[in-house]
Amino acid sequence: AVKKQQQEKFQLLLKEKERYKGFRTSTKQNVVVNLSRKALTVEQERVLSLGLNFAIAPKNVPKEDIIARTEQVAGMMKEGGQKLREEVSRCLDNYQGSKPTLRKSE
Numbered sequence: 001a002v003k004k005q006q007q008e009k010f011q012l013l014l015k016e017k018e019r020y021k022g023f024r025t026s027t028k029q030n031v032v033v034n035l036s037r038k039a040l041t042v043e044q045e046r047v048l049s050l051g052l053n054f055a056i057a058p059k060n061v062p063k064e065d066i067i068a069r070t071e072q073v074a075g076m077m078k079e080g081g082q083k084l085r086e087e088v089s090r091c092l093d094n095y096q097g098s099k100p101t102l103r104k105s106e
Helices: 002-019 042-048 063-076 081-094
Strands: none
C-alpha cells in the first residue's frame, strides 16, 4: 500500500515537472512565470527575477522631509529629542548617495 502511494506521488511529481519544462530562469535562479500573452524582453525578465523585495534606489534623499519629521517626533519626546536630532543630522551629513540598482536599459 505504501509503495503504491509513493509510486503515485512520484508520477504526480513527474507531471508537475513536465508542466514547467521550458520556463526560463535568471542567473540568480529566480523563476519568472509569464502568465500573460505578451512576450517579455530579456531586460523585463531580469528585472522581474529580482523579486518582490527589490526596490529602486532613490536618486535624491528627501532631506527636508526627514528633518521635518525628525523635528516633529523630537518635539513629542520627553527625553532624547536632541540626541535624535544629532543622530539624524550626522546620518544625513555622512550620506554619500547610493549606487544605481538598475541599468539604464531596464
